Amino acid sequence: MQPVLQPGNEVELVWRARLEEHMGDFRMEPVRLRAAQLMESATALYGVQAMAALLRLLPERDPHLYLYDSLSIILDHLHDPADAGELFVRFEISVLNDLGFGLDLAECAATGARTDLIYVSPKSGRAVSREAGAPYADRMLVLPAFLSDRSRGADHDSLLAAFRMTAHFLNRHVYEPRGITLPAARDGFVQSALKVLKSTASAAS
Incomplete structure (x- = not known):
């Protein structure tokens, strides 16, 4: 099954075992190659x-x-x-x-504004507006x-x-x-x- 088991392929797996704690085996069918x-x-x-x-x-x-x-x-x-x-x-x-x-x-961490968001705080991971972030622009992510x-x-x-x-x-x-x-x-x-x-x-x- 190596040609099918390649990154990007989609397969359907059915696991079967006589008891749940058994190792069991898989039956596989290709879906999208x-x-x-x-x-x-x-x-x-x-x-x-x-x-x-x-x-x-x-x-x-x-x-x-x-x-x-x-x-x-x-x-x-x-x-x-x-x-x-x-x-x-x-x-x-x-x-x-x-x-x-x-x-x-979605909104500025400092003002709550939802427009003109051009920065991201590297610490909090929150958006920051142009006006609020201007004093710290050199430390902000775009x-x-x-x-x-x-x-x-x-x-x-x-x-x-x-x-x-x-x-x-x-x-x-x-x-x-x-x-x-x-x-x-x-x-x-x-x-x-x-x-x-x-x-x-x-x-x-």
């Missing part, structure tokens, strides 16, 4: 590896239905770097939330516009800022406390997605 298509693109290949590394951080046997549904959507769009980068950032934010370190990007306004899509610069933001909180709350580093596959995905976006923007101009 995406692996071959994912291997055609560096962005997709790095992306599926990076997401798999993220999912290994979750507690075993805990249900994460939203992440499961999100993963399925992203896997269908990993071949498009523009969509893949934005979806991947949102996936990282969702993983942080499920691990108990959710970001609050809040990409596409994360605070769903009507806007990501471009090269906003996606780069988003990757830096999620990397900061993943390192601070997840990787550094466990004595590990961001997976190399994530860096490969980031570089690949940004490279394609940059070249696309250059061609359009």
